[in-house]
Amino acid sequence: MNIIHSAVKRVVKKSLIVALGCAAMLSTTAHASEKVYRLKLAETWGPNFPIFGDATKNMAAMAEKMSNGRLKIRIDSANKHKAPLGIFDMVKSGQYDMGHSGSYYWKGKVPNTLYFTSMPFGMTPAEQYAWFYHGGGMDLMEQVYAPHNLLSFPGGNSDIQMGGWFQKEINTVDDLKGLKMRIPGFAGEILAEVGAKPTNIAPGELYTSLERNTIDALEWVGPSLDLRMGFHKIAPYYYTGWHEPGSELQFLVNKRTFERLPEDLQEILRVAMRTAAYDMYTQATHASGKNWSTIQETYPDIKVKDFPPAVLKALRDANDRLLAQHAEKDEQAKAIQQSQADYLKQVRSWTNISHRAYLNSQAQ
Missing domain, CATH: 3.40.190.10 (Periplasmic binding protein-like II)
Structure with missing residues (x-):
């Protein structure tokens, strides 16, 4: 009987040790999953700048909410960092983790960055978004920014710009x-x-x-x-x-910062940036329609x-x-130009028979 009792005690003790070990592991895992990642974003725009500045605020709020508070992004406007056209260098160096600006501002540093904002006589916003996400545009943009320790993502479209x-x-x-x-x-x-x-x-x-x-x-x-x-x-x-038929801003991300994030937070950041970009496009379209009416009536x-x-x-x-x-x-410039030209030729034929035909029919 003592033998059985001793065996039971050994089994219970071993089970207790295993249970305590598992609990410790679960506790460690839970603690790791609750780690808060804090990023800093520098934007070209001034504080509370409408539409452009709304895009960064919306993105940061979505990222924090979707991550249950594990991803927090602080936004510094141009009045804080004092370098509205210095976003590229600040994110590349790691001074900031992220930036919000326009890709064509960097053509003096990296000429092929200019292709990813908007090209004269080029694609409309819908056509350009299709090129980015389904026509190879994102891959080409990654190739241009990769040597500079940067990732670039569409950051919001202003719609066609006035001349x-x-x-x-x-x-x-x-x-x-x-x-x-x-x-x-x-x-x-x-x-x-x-x-x-x-x-x-x-x-x-x-x-x-x-x-x-x-x-x-x-x-x-x-x-x-x-x-x-x-x-x-x-x-x-x-x-x-x-000159700018579909002007797309950009979210710049320091590549090393991005790679240090857990995979789920990387995906949350991608989704937040993509959603905020689309929201900015609809907001810009709304504001242009509203303000155009004001211009006609008041001025x-x-x-x-x-x-x-x-x-x-x-x-x-x-x-x-x-x-x-x-x-x-530049062979890289040639490849980007060819990609854009080929895609525009394909997608514009649909734009003509759909949107252009519809608008023409309404003007008659």
Whole structure:
């Protein structure tokens, strides 16, 4: 009987040890799963900047909620970090874990980054989103950013942008010669090709630059954001767009930071960025429609113009020449251009028979 009792005691003791070990393991696992990851994001925009700034706030809030508080993202606006056009370097170096800006701002550092915002005479937002997620655009973007320890994700579309605010009317190509204009990206190169003097200026300096005649014209976004900037008070001509038919912002992520996150938090961050980007697109469309009505009703003296056909032809010809030059010098640029051109040719045939046909039918 004592033998049986001793055996039972040994079994109970062993089971207790195993149970305690399992409990300790579960406790450790639970503790690890509750670890809070804190990231810092720097944005090009000022504090509480509408639409663009809403995208970062929405993304951070979604990431925190979906992760049950395990992923927290602090947002520093341009007034905090003092480098609105320094996002690329700050995220690359690890000073910040994430950034929100526009890919074409970095063309001076990495020329092929400009293809991932919007290209003149290129894709609409719907077409470009399809290219990113289903036509190979994300893979090409990853190839461009990978050497810089960066990941780039679509960060919100402003919809087609207006051609800009001008202090004088543009009737011929000669009117563009010597014109000092704030316009970033490939469009700036095109305008330089036809004799203009493009420059890039941070958002917070645009109004003052135009008011003081440091520049003669500028493009910003469209009614969604232009109205609050007050450009209509100092530039009477508002031209329709050609240069940014689907302007996509970006979320930049330090690659090492991303890889240190658990897999579930990586996926949560991806979903939060993608959802916030789409939400920004719908918000921008809503705001443009609302503000365009205000412009028509409240500021009837604003002269809304299309660029003359001869000017658009000169811009398109310059676009074609410059693209060819970039492709000739850079195999990666050539591959991106070919991907975009092939996809545009395919998807635009559908856009024409669907959206364009519908809009034409409503105009009759």
